[in-house]
Amino acid sequence: MFRIRKIIASITLMLIILTGCSSEASLTNEEKVTGVVNNYLEALESKDISAMVKYTDDLRFPDKEEQKKQYKNIEEEITDTKIVEVKQVSEIEFKATVEIVSDGKLNELTFPIQKQEEDWKIIVGQDF
Template sequence: MRKFIVLGILLLILLVGCSTETTLTNEEEVANLVNNYLEALETKDITSMVKYSDDIRFPDKVEQKEQYSNIDEDITDTKIVELKKVSETEFEATVEMVNNGELAKFTFPVEKQKTGWKTIVGRDS
């Protein structure tokens, strides 16, 4: 009987430990989003580029995909160099990348929208 009680308690502890979800902080969510967007840029994964961004130049996602398919840049070595919280719903991500052999630095706003966090593209800074 004692064996079953100990086994029951261990099982309960295991179930409770497995059911607690680890939630990411906003900063972690934004960093993951920006890293996913940068990876999509490097691999020219147009579907993911559209998924992780809100390109204000193209309100129509179909047109955005068409325009992105014409991108002829060679983007490599992307990385976040700074992630700054502006407010509860906005961050600024400063990134470096090699674009056609030239080191470039960009700052992207990242905003929380109804569908989640999005990298804002196409805004003049």
């Protein structure tokens, strides 16, 4: 009887581990994009330059080192951020509308997010 319980416990543990491992692979594109936007907003609030560069494709700076250098000069105080909406535009493009409190002022911005190779990138620096 003890041996059967041990086998059942082992199988249950194995199923839990396998389910946890496969959940990352089964994320929808919308969930992946929402995660990228959340990570970017957290980076804005904490002024994490490396993460800001990682999650964006800034059209103003084709060179990532130049992008980092320019981002270090940002003086805005971003105190709060929130995703308003993430909407799919096509198979490889989404639009995210976010609210950002910068220097005490609430701004609502919409960013395109595009799939580039295997990663989703927030496109910034474009003219509207």
